Amino acid sequence: MILNYIWIAFFLIAFIVALLKLIVTGDTEIFKTIIDATFSSSKMAVMDISLPLAGVMTLWLGIMNIGEKGGAINFLSRIVGPFFNKLFPGIPKNHPANGQIMMNFSANMLGLGNAATPLGLKAMGSMQELNTNKETASNAQIMFLVLNTGGFTIIPVSILALRAINHAANPSDVFIPILIATYCSTLIGLLTVAVWQKINLFNRIVMSWLIGISAIVIGIVWYFSTLQQEQIAAFSKVGANVILFSIIITFILGAVRKKVNVYNAFIDGAKTGFETTIKIIPYLVAMLVGIAVFRASGAMDYLVSGIGYLISAIGFNTDFVPALPVAFMKPLSGSGSQAMMINMMTVHGPDSFVGRLSCVFQGAADTTFYIVALYFGSVGVKNTRYAVTAGLIADLAGVIAAIFISYLFFH
Numbered sequence: 001m002i003l004n005y006i007w008i009a010f011f012l013i014a015f016i017v018a019l020l021k022l023i024v025t026g027d028t029e030i031f032k033t034i035i036d037a038t039f040s041s042s043k044m045a046v047m048d049i050s051l052p053l054a055g056v057m058t059l060w061l062g063i064m065n066i067g068e069k070g071g072a073i074n075f076l077s078r079i080v081g082p083f084f085n086k087l088f089p090g091i092p093k094n095h096p097a098n099g100q101i102m103m104n105f106s107a108n109m110l111g112l113g114n115a116a117t118p119l120g121l122k123a124m125g126s127m128q129e130l131n132t133n134k135e136t137a138s139n140a141q142i143m144f145l146v147l148n149t150g151g152f153t154i155i156p157v158s159i160l161a162l163r164a165i166n167h168a169a170n171p172s173d174v175f176i177p178i179l180i181a182t183y184c185s186t187l188i189g190l191l192t193v194a195v196w197q198k199i200n201l202f203n204r205i206v207m208s209w210l211i212g213i214s215a216i217v218i219g220i221v222w223y224f225s226t227l228q229q230e231q232i233a234a235f236s237k238v239g240a241n242v243i244l245f246s247i248i249i250t251f252i253l254g255a256v257r258k259k260v261n262v263y264n265a266f267i268d269g270a271k272t273g274f275e276t277t278i279k280i281i282p283y284l285v286a287m288l289v290g291i292a293v294f295r296a297s298g299a300m301d302y303l304v305s306g307i308g309y310l311i312s313a314i315g316f317n318t319d320f321v322p323a324l325p326v327a328f329m330k331p332l333s334g335s336g337s338q339a340m341m342i343n344m345m346t347v348h349g350p351d352s353f354v355g356r357l358s359c360v361f362q363g364a365a366d367t368t369f370y371i372v373a374l375y376f377g378s379v380g381v382k383n384t385r386y387a388v389t390a391g392l393i394a395d396l397a398g399v400i401a402a403i404f405i406s407y408l409f410f411h
Contacts, residue, residue: 065269185398283377
């Protein structure tokens with residue numbers, strides 16, 4: 001229901017802002033700009049996102065099917081089963097969805113968004129098979145989606161690459177702030193959904209896993225803080241891709257060991273890739289057009305200016321305000337926020353406080369509305385319940401953490 005209200009609000013606010021611009025400033029081009037945005041965003045949803053995604057989906061759903069036939073997914077399910085049984089009580093023990101969820105999280109942590117998406121869609125489909133009310137999001141689906149919106153990423157490959165392209169003196173100096181910020185957003189998302197679903201987080205198994213994961217994050221922060229910039233950059237470029245290709249080889253070897261026809265297993269899994277992509281097109285078009293209208297009207301600029309005025313009025317430092325467009329755009333559009341991040345580095349400099357903070361904003365969380373439209377749209381879920389609210393709470397936690405951490409590291 002909240003998604004419905006937000007979508008309507010995008011259009012109404014855009015119309016009001018555009019009308020005021022026309023009356024007050026005489027901007028006769030504003031409505032043309034908005035209409036152009038509706039056409040360009042709908043084209044982008046199909047041509048730039050859905051069709052390229054079809055190829056990636058076909059590839060990774062084929063790889064996932066090899067992993068399932070070879071027993072790798074079940075193996076992962078047994079490892080994470082005790083923890084996931086507490087976080088996802090609606091998923092049976094040793095169900096393939098546990099392994100699929102783990103694969104999705106792993107790809108996200110490595111910064112491999114192209115691989116993470118089809119893995120996540122596969123997991124969402126498995127959870128939908130267990131869902132008794134097909135048009136309403138289950139508790140497990142909501143927990144999974146919100147953890148995805150947290151966007152926990154260990155290696156933000158694309159951000160570091162873009163900083164290097166924009167001639168940052170030390171492209172990897174945002175590495176640790178991004179890791180801390182994205183961990184905060186993911187943890188707050190998990191806690192929010194756990195409270196909503198009355199999950200006992202003080203269970204021994206849950207606490208052991210959370211403490212263990214936190215210890216690993218702290219260890220990674222410490223380890224990378226001891227490396228030179230060139231070493232971090234090299235690991236970012238090479239490490240994630242080596243790990244990913246090793247997973248593919250492991251899946252294939254596991255299937256060969258079980259005497260599975262690997263090629264046929266790949267084809268059987270890949271067949272569903274294009275079908276899934278077709279299902280999500282209407283959801284993506286609806287969401288991206290709403291976002292484009294809101295942005296083209298100038299409403300986003302007024303929102304940032306208003307917040308800057310309020311922050312200044314209460315006497316707080318406002319150096320972070322110019323970077324806020326990236327934070328506001330990130331839950332709406334990943335490509336939009338990335339474009340704004342690049343613009344911030346171009347205008348203010350990649351080594352400026354605003355340039356660095358915009359990069360931390362970009363890595364602090366994921367695109368909530370895009371993920372909702374993509375994942376729920378792929379399985380036909382229409383009632384998202386509190387998924388959007390919990391996802392936005394996680395996003396807000398990431399933004400606040402990014403601001404405080406960036407002041408600590410860069411100001």
